[in-house]
Amino acid sequence: MSATPPAGSASLKLARSNRQSPARKRADRFGDLALFLICAAAALLALLVIVLIAKEVIEGAQPAISKFGLDFITSSEWAPPLEKFGGEGVIVGTLITSAMALLIGAPVAISIGIFLALLAPTSVRNVVSPLVEMLAAIPSVILGFWGLIILGPVLVSTIEPFLHDTFGFIPLFGPPQTTGNSVFNAGLILTIMVIPIIASVSRDLFMAVPRELQDGAAALGSTRWEVIRGVVLPTTLSGMTAACLLGLGRALGEAIAVAQVIGGSTESHLSLFEPGGTMASLIALQFPSAVSKMHTASLYYLAALLLVIGVTSNLLASWIGSRFGNAAGVTR
Amino acid sequence: MSLFRRRAEKEFDPTQPLVATGNLSRRHFVSRVIQFLAIAAAVAAVAVLVIVIWAVVSHGAKAISWTFITTGYPTGVGPYLVGTFEIVAIATLIAMPIGVLIALFLTEYAGRRWTRPVQLVLDVMNGLPSILIAVFIYILIVAPTKKQSGIAAAIALAIIEVPLIARGTQEVLNLVPSHQREAADALGVARWRSILTIILPAAVGGIVTATLLSVARAAGETAPVLLIDSLAKGDSIQLNPFGQIPNVPVRIFQLSEEANPEGFTEAWGLSLILIAIILALGLSSRALLNRSKRKMSR
Amino acid sequence: MSIDDQTFDAQPSTNGRPLAPGRVRIRTEPLPGVIGAPAATESATESHVHVAPESVFEADGVGIFYGKKQALIDVSMRVRRGQVTALIGPSGCGKTTFLRSLNRMNDSVSGFRIEGQIRYHGHDIYGTGVDTVEVRRRIGMVFQKPNPFPKSIFDNIAWAPRNLGMRSGLKERVEKALRGAALWDEVKDRLKDSAMGLSGGQQQRLCIARAIAIEPDVLLLDEPASALDPIATGAIEDLIHSLKGRFTIVIVTHNMQQAARVADRTAFFSLETRGEKPIGTLIEFDETEKIFGAPRDPRTRDYVTGRFG
Numbered sequence: 001m002s003a004t005p006p007a008g009s010a011s012l013k014l015a016r017s018n019r020q021s022p023a024r025k026r027a028d029r030f031g032d033l034a035l036f037l038i039c040a041a042a043a044l045l046a047l048l049v050i051v052l053i054a055k056e057v058i059e060g061a062q063p064a065i066s067k068f069g070l071d072f073i074t075s076s077e078w079a080p081p082l083e084k085f086g087g088e089g090v091i092v093g094t095l096i097t098s099a100m101a102l103l104i105g106a107p108v109a110i111s112i113g114i115f116l117a118l119l120a121p122t123s124v125r126n127v128v129s130p131l132v133e134m135l136a137a138i139p140s141v142i143l144g145f146w147g148l149i150i151l152g153p154v155l156v157s158t159i160e161p162f163l164h165d166t167f168g169f170i171p172l173f174g175p176p177q178t179t180g181n182s183v184f185n186a187g188l189i190l191t192i193m194v195i196p197i198i199a200s201v202s203r204d205l206f207m208a209v210p211r212e213l214q215d216g217a218a219a220l221g222s223t224r225w226e227v228i229r230g231v232v233l234p235t236t237l238s239g240m241t242a243a244c245l246l247g248l249g250r251a252l253g254e255a256i257a258v259a260q261v262i263g264g265s266t267e268s269h270l271s272l273f274e275p276g277g278t279m280a281s282l283i284a285l286q287f288p289s290a291v292s293k294m295h296t297a298s299l300y301y302l303a304a305l306l307l308v309i310g311v312t313s314n315l316l317a318s319w320i321g322s323r324f325g326n327a328a329g330v331t332r
Numbered sequence: 333m334s335l336f337r338r339r340a341e342k343e344f345d346p347t348q349p350l351v352a353t354g355n356l357s358r359r360h361f362v363s364r365v366i367q368f369l370a371i372a373a374a375v376a377a378v379a380v381l382v383i384v385i386w387a388v389v390s391h392g393a394k395a396i397s398w399t400f401i402t403t404g405y406p407t408g409v410g411p412y413l414v415g416t417f418e419i420v421a422i423a424t425l426i427a428m429p430i431g432v433l434i435a436l437f438l439t440e441y442a443g444r445r446w447t448r449p450v451q452l453v454l455d456v457m458n459g460l461p462s463i464l465i466a467v468f469i470y471i472l473i474v475a476p477t478k479k480q481s482g483i484a485a486a487i488a489l490a491i492i493e494v495p496l497i498a499r500g501t502q503e504v505l506n507l508v509p510s511h512q513r514e515a516a517d518a519l520g521v522a523r524w525r526s527i528l529t530i531i532l533p534a535a536v537g538g539i540v541t542a543t544l545l546s547v548a549r550a551a552g553e554t555a556p557v558l559l560i561d562s563l564a565k566g567d568s569i570q571l572n573p574f575g576q577i578p579n580v581p582v583r584i585f586q587l588s589e590e591a592n593p594e595g596f597t598e599a600w601g602l603s604l605i606l607i608a609i610i611l612a613l614g615l616s617s618r619a620l621l622n623r624s625k626r627k628m629s630r
Numbered sequence: 631m632s633i634d635d636q637t638f639d640a641q642p643s644t645n646g647r648p649l650a651p652g653r654v655r656i657r658t659e660p661l662p663g664v665i666g667a668p669a670a671t672e673s674a675t676e677s678h679v680h681v682a683p684e685s686v687f688e689a690d691g692v693g694i695f696y697g698k699k700q701a702l703i704d705v706s707m708r709v710r711r712g713q714v715t716a717l718i719g720p721s722g723c724g725k726t727t728f729l730r731s732l733n734r735m736n737d738s739v740s741g742f743r744i745e746g747q748i749r750y751h752g753h754d755i756y757g758t759g760v761d762t763v764e765v766r767r768r769i770g771m772v773f774q775k776p777n778p779f780p781k782s783i784f785d786n787i788a789w790a791p792r793n794l795g796m797r798s799g800l801k802e803r804v805e806k807a808l809r810g811a812a813l814w815d816e817v818k819d820r821l822k823d824s825a826m827g828l829s830g831g832q833q834q835r836l837c838i839a840r841a842i843a844i845e846p847d848v849l850l851l852d853e854p855a856s857a858l859d860p861i862a863t864g865a866i867e868d869l870i871h872s873l874k875g876r877f878t879i880v881i882v883t884h885n886m887q888q889a890a891r892v893a894d895r896t897a898f899f900s901l902e903t904r905g906e907k908p909i910g911t912l913i914e915f916d917e918t919e920k921i922f923g924a925p926r927d928p929r930t931r932d933y934v935t936g937r938f939g
Contacts, residue, residue: 040437042437043434043437043442108377119367122740135381139552139606140554141584144588145584145603221790228366310461314459318455344768350761350765
C-alpha cells in the first residue's frame with residue numbers, strides 16, 4: 001500500500017476535477033477513443049512494416065526470380081559481369097556457418113545457463129550474468145574487426161594447423177590457408193554472437209523451473225547433475241529449442257561481422273579453412289556496388305530467401321515458446 | 333558391472349556412517365565433471381569478453397587523443413561521432429513514441445485476443461536480420477530518391493529500435509500494480525486520463541531503460557547505414573539529415589576492408605569509443621532498471 | 631544428558647536446561663576435535679554403542695536460523711524406529727523447518743544455519759564428511775504440494791532406482807512401489823501416460839510410491855494431505871498405516887485428527903516469545919494418546935482442545 005499514496009492522490013485530484021460536466025464527458029469520450037486509435041495505429045504500423053518488407057523485397061527480386069527460378073538455389077555460379085547468378089555457394093556457406101555456431105554455441109550457452117541459474121551463488125551470478133549480456137552488446141562490426149585482425153592470424157598460425165594435423169582425415173579440416181579469412185573464422189564469430197543470446201534465455205528458463213520439482217528430485221537421493229538431467233532439462237526442452245532457433249535466426253542473418261571475416265567468396269568448399277560467403281554477407285558486400293539490374297535483383301532474391309528462413313525460424317520459435325508456456329502451466 | 337549392480341541393489345545398512353555408498357561415488361564424479369564443464373563454459377564466455385574488450389582497449393587507447401576526437405578526416409573522427417549521434421537521436425525520436433504506444437496497446441487495450449498476434453509481429457520484427465531492414469529502406473527511400481541520406485538510415489534504425497522499446501515498456505507496464513488502475517477506474521476517472529497521468533508516469537523508469545538499451549543496439553548497427561548512408565566524407569561535420577551523414581559503424585567497416593595499418597589504428601580508436609558508449613548505456617540502463625523495479629515492487 | 635531417558639524425550643524448554651558446552655555447533659565451522667564434543671567421525675562408532683537401538687533420530691538442542699531470523703529454538707527429541715511420529719502445531723511454529731532439517735532439504739535455503747545436533751542412527755547429520763545425497767537416499771521426503779515429474783507414471787517411479795543402479799527387475803520394483811502406495815489398480819493400464827494427468831490425490835500417492843521405490847529407511851511427510859480433498863486424504867492416511875513398520879515415518883500435519891489417527895507419538899510445536907520475537911519450539915512430545923488425552927503442558931491442552939487460534 002505504500003506505493004499508493006502518490007497514485008491514489010493523483011487519481012483523487014483527477015476525480016475531483018472530474019465533476020462530470022457534459023463538456024468534460026464529451027472530452028473524455030473523445031480522449032479515450034483518440035488514445036485507443038493512436039495506440040492501435042502504432043501496432044498496425046508495426047504489422048504494416050513487416051508486410052511491406054516482404055512485399056518490397058520479393059518485388060525487387062522479381063526479375064531474378066522469373067529469370068532463374070528455383071535453379072537459383074542449386075546453381076553455384078555467381079558471376080556478375082556475365083549476368084550469371086546462382087546462390088548455392090552462399091546458401092551452403094550460410095548453412096555451414098550457422099550450423100557451426102549452433103553446434104558449438106548451444107551446448108556452451110546451455111551450460112552457462114545451468115551454471116548461472118542452478119550452480120552459481122547469487123553473488124557470482126550477479127557478476128557473471130551482466131558480463132554475458134555485455135558480450136551480446138558488442139557491436140557486430142567490432143567483433144568482426146576483432147575476428148579479422150586478432151582471431152584470424154591466431155587461427156592460421158596455430159589452430160588450423162593443429163586441427164588439420166589431428167583431424168585432417170575429415171575433409172572439413174583441410175590444409176590451412178595463408179589468410180585467416182575463412183568460413184571457420186566466420187563460424188567462430190557467429191558462435192560468440194549466439195552464445196549470450198541462448199545463455200540468457202536458458203538461464204531464465206532454468207530459474208523458472210519450480211523449486212518443488214527440483215526438491216522432489218533431490219529428496220530421492222539424486223546428485224546435482226541427476227536433478228538437472230532428470231527434471232530441469234526435460235521441463236525446459238521446448239524453451240531451449242526456441243532459444244536455439246532465436247540464436248539460429250541471429251546467425252543466419254548476421255551480415256557485417258561475417259562479411260569482415262569470411263573472405264568474400266561466392267563458392268563453397270569442403271574445407272572450413274577456405275574463404276566463403278553467406279547470403280547476408282554477400283548482400284552487405286555487393287549491394288553498394290552492384291553492377292547491373294539483374295545483379296541487384298539477384299541480391300534481392302537472396303534477401304527474400306533470408307526473409308523466408310528468418311521469419312520461419314522466428315515463428316517456429318514463438319510457436320514452440322507458446323506451447324512451452326502451456327506445458328509450464330500444467331507443470332505449475 | 334554385474335557385480336556393481338548386485339552391490340548397489342543390496343539393502344543398505346542405515347546404521348552405517350553417512351558417506352557415499354553403492355554407486356554414489358561414481359555418480360558424484362559424473363556430477364562434478366559436468367558442474368566443472370558448466371563453470372568452464374561460463375569462464376570461457378567471460379574470457380572471450382575480456383579478450384575482445386582488452387584488444388579494443390589496448391589498441392584503441394593508442395589512437396585516442398584530443399585531436400582524434402575533435403577533428404575530421406584525416407586526423408580525427410569527430411564528424412563520424414557527431415553523425416552517429418545525430419542518426420541515432422533521430423531514430424530514437426521516431427521509435428520511442430511508436431514503441432511506447434504499441435506497449436500501451438498491448439497492456440491496456442489489446443485484451444486476450446490481440447495480445448498474441450501483436451506480440452508475434454514484434455517478435456518477428458525483432459528477429460529480422462538488420463540487413464533485410466536495410467534492403468527494405470533502400471528500396472523504399474534510397475532507390476526512388478536516388479540519394480543516400482541520414483534520415484533514411486535513421487528510419488531503418490527506428491525499425492530496429494521499436495520492438496526493443498515496445499517489449500521493455502510492456503514489461504514495466506505489466507508491473508504497474510493493478511490496484512492503481514482499479515483505484516482510478518473506481519473513481520470514475522476516464523481511461524485516457526489515468527493512462528497518461530498514472531500508468532505512464534509509473535513506468536517512466538522502465539521506458540527510459542528500454543530506450544537506452546535500444547540506443548545502445550542502434551549505435552552499433554552497421555548493415556543499415558552501410559546500405560543507406562555510406563558515402564559521406566568524414567572531413568567535416570554534416571548535420572543535414574536529408575544529406576549523407578558520416579557515421580562510426582560504416583567507417584569501422586570501411587577501414588577493416590582496407591589493408592592499411594594506420595586505418596586499423598583509427599578503427600580501433602573508433603571501436604573503443606563506440607564500445608565505451610554502448611557499455612555505459614547498458615550499465616546505466618541496468619542500474620535504472622533495478623531502481624525502478626525496486627520502486628514499483630515496494 | 632537425556633540420552634537414556636525414555637519417558638522425557640522432550641525437555642520443556644522453559645526450564646532452561648543449559649546446553650553442554652561444545653554441544654552447540656555451527657555447521658559451517660570445520661569440525662574441530664573439541665574436548666567434550668562428540669565429534670561426528672568419532673560418534674559414528676562411539677555414540678552408536680550407548681544409544682538405544684530403536685532411535686532413528688536424536689535431536690539435541692536444535693536451533694535453526696534463516697539469516698538473522700531464528701525460526702526454531704532448542705528442540706530436543708528422538709524418533710523411534712518403525713513408528714509414525716507426528717509433528718503438530720500452529721502455522722509458523724517451525725515444524726516443517728524441523729522436518730526439512732532432518733534430511734538436509736534446508737541446505738539450499740539461503741542463510742540457513744543450524745545449531746545443536748541431529749543424529750541419525752548416531753551419526754551427526756550435519757557433521758563433516760556427510761554426503762547429503764546419501765542422507766536423502768536413506769531419508770526420503772514427500773512434500774506438501776504433489777510434485778510429480780513431467781514424465782510418464784512409470785518413469786516417475788523408475789527414475790530414482792535407475793540412478794541408483796537398480797536396473798534389474800525394474801518393472802517389478804515399480805509395480806511393488808505402486809502397490810505399496812495403493813495406486814497400482816488405478817494406473818496399471820496407463821503407466822506410459824503422463825503423471826501430470828493424474829488427480830491431486832493420485833499424484834500425491836505417486837510421489838509416495840516414488841519415495842518408497844528406492845526403499846529408504848525413513849519417510850518424511852510434509853503435510854502430505856493438506857492440498858487434497860477428504861477422500862484423497864483418507865486414502866493417504868490408510869497408506870500411512872500400511873507403511874508403518876516398514877519405514878520410520880515422520881509426518882508434519884496441521885490437522886490434529888489426522889495426527890491422532892496415524893501417529894504413534896506426537897510432538898507439539900508452538901511459538902514462544904523469546905526476547906522480542908516469537909520463535910518456534912517444541913513444547914511437548916509423548917505418546918499420541920497422552921498428547922490428546924492427558925497433555926502435561928497447558929499450552930498443549932489449549933491447542934488440542936481448540937482453544938488456540
